[in-house]
Amino acid sequence: MRFLLDANLSPLIAACLTEAGHDTKHVRDVDLRRASDEQIMDFAAEHGFVIVSQDTDFTNLLHYRKASGPSLVLLRNLPEVTAAQVSSLILGNLDQFEAALVKGAVVSIVGDRIRVRRLPFQ
Incomplete structure (x- = not known):
C-alpha cells in the first residue's frame, strides 16, 4: 500500500510504515509541506497514495x-x-480495511473503533 502522511503527523510514522513494507512518504518528502489540502489530495490521487x-x-x-x-x-x-x-x-488493523482503501474509501480510526465509508459519498 502507498501512504502519504499529512504535515500534522510525525515523519517517524512514515518510517515505521516503510519499515513494515509499505511505500510511505511524508508530505515534506515530496515538497508538499506547505501545500494546500487540495494540492495534497491531487498529488495523492495522481500518484496512487492513500492519505493519512x-x-x-x-x-x-x-x-x-x-x-x-x-x-x-x-x-x-x-x-x-x-x-x-x-x-x-494502522498496521494492526490494515487487514480489516485494506480492500476498501484500494477501491476508494475513508477509514476513520477513533480510539478503538474503525468506520469505513466508501467513496464517492452518497
Whole structure:
C-alpha cells in the first residue's frame, strides 16, 4: 500500500510504515509541506497514495468534489500516542480495511473503533 502522511503527523510514522513494507512518504518528502489540502489530495490521487491525516478537511474535500479517491485514513481523537503506536494502530488493523482503501474509501480510526465509508459519498 502507498501512504502519504499529512504535515500534522510525525515523519517517524512514515518510517515505521516503510519499515513494515509499505511505500510511505511524508508530505515534506515530496515538497508538499506547505501545500494546500487540495494540492495534497491531487498529488495523492495522481500518484496512487492513500492519505493519512488527522485533518477532517480532506473528508470535506472528498464530499464536495464527489470524488472516488484518493482514499483517506483519518485518525480522530487519539490520546497522546507515539509514532510507533499510531503505526501499530494502522498496521494492526490494515487487514480489516485494506480492500476498501484500494477501491476508494475513508477509514476513520477513533480510539478503538474503525468506520469505513466508501467513496464517492452518497
